[in-house]
Amino acid sequence: MASLSRWFSSEAPSAPGVRPTRLWSLRPKSDRESGDAITSNFLLHWFPAKVSKASMAWSYSFWLGTVTAALFLVTILSGLPLLLLYVPSVERAYQSVKDIEYVITFGRWLRAVHRLSAHGMVIAVVLHLARVFFTGAYKNGLGRNQQRQWNWVIGVAMLLVTLFLSFTGYLLPWDQLAFWAVTVGTNIASAVPFVGPEMRELLIGGRSIEQATLIRFYVLHIVFLPGALAALFAYHMWRVRKDGGLAKVDHEEVTESARPVSPSPTKTYTLLGVARGTSPAVSARSLVAPDTTVNAVPDMARRSMIVTLGTIAAISILAVFIASPLEEPANALVTPNPAKAPWYFLWLQEVVTDTTIHLGSFTINGAFIGGVILPGALVLLLTIWPWLDKSPALATGVWFPRSRRTQNIVFIVLMAAILLLTYVGMAMRGPYWQFYWPWEAWPDIPKRI
């Protein structure tokens, strides 16, 4: 007890040089305590001491990375109670999700929060990627040892992990929606030449989607993929700091020249060896000038907390109104008509439908072109883009610079094509994947045969 009370008290130390440290203090009682609070502050190690005002602007980054991270946090938090309620067995999975949905208090809300934040994360990651692309933020500026192109590569990897994380969660309710989306998705994997069927067998643990598949997807979903994403996230954030913050800062550095500023009363310039005399003339670029920077704590910490809380609030409120779908239990004998992939893969489903090539007696499966070659090429292109981009350093950290106009147009066209195909897959495909305009009624076709 004595040692415990010492944690919480600020009594005088019993030995010289030994001072008590309090476990937690909202109101520091001395300068030393406030100093300790600062040096042991996690946010201060995460963020730099000073950040430029420009890089904090809402209209520059829209704080999309923070939104994504907040959504990841929400999926983890809402996933924890679901871990205790869900049973990963083919006999009981569906029933346990049904219980979560209809029996357990707040179960429906928790599941909706989990689902919406997972879907929101896919959207936020893509928007964040688009923002980084449009501002050329994967380009290096003037800082030393900048490796922004590698942080972009990490980001692309995180996008893929996010998609796979969402896809593995899709199977867990073990309903018709889940079963057939995963049937189609894993059959795309088997379209890879030579190793495809073996890859599919390793992924689903057999030749058909069964208990082995469910437990594999479950463990990937709750252990390996979140772990991988957390590790990548930590590295991503560390690189942002090593690269000198957002690319916006580099833009300020390039465009603004050093100008005289009044000496800061809190700095001992002489001691730091940057100037001589007692009243030195100090010049500074924007990154260190007092009028263009703010302290990361509290200014930036406060803003990121606003974004995080706002995201949590939005998801929590949406989850009250948007119910999560739960169809009939998975039935390997009945394929729903139409059978659709998760919305973020619908553009690929649309592509695999349209890309089977017949050349005389020779046929290339659309699953190979649309499911393997095309997405593979897009991911490869996305990954190596920073090395293809030869625009000047001035184009770093600004929206739509003239020197990057062509590549921005290419990016917009590709994104628009993906969005269009997604919309066609969502709203314009009816039974037997026939094309229907959104206002056309689907024919009445018996759901079973």
Added chain:
Amino acid sequence: MSDQKPPANRRDFLVKLGTGAGVVALATQGAASLRALVPNVSYDAPTTVKLGPPADYPDGLKFLADERLFVFRDGNTFHAVSATCTHLGCTVRAEALSRPETKTVDGQPLKLTHRFSCPCHGSKYDGDGTNVAGPAPKPLAWFRLSVSPDDGQLVVDLADPVDRTFRLTI
């Protein structure tokens, strides 16, 4: 003589030995873990399945959901066509033709009573399983039918695809 490497001492050797042992241990554990994920015993459904006595089959088509199989009967001849779409593995649906037609398939006449459509990506097949539209890359498989010697039931071997001249005559 200065460019000669200094003789390896015991510490260097032990560091290398330890690092090597660590790498080997991790690689072995990793390989063993991955190998454990490849099943040695398949609990998938058996591929040879009894389908009931031939008398249970009407003229025309009968769909067997468990086997994902269409069994066709024309008088005393039978053949079986897979219901698994060759594109991405969804179960195709049969639609009855308004008028049966006869088509020559691989030199043999075949009465077609149905055609097939896939609900996932809209592939279409003729009644003999030929892919005619949509993304399906090849025709639906035909499987070997036989009669069980012990109780006279129809038997399908889902691991034994046959060509489209196959008929089981009883």
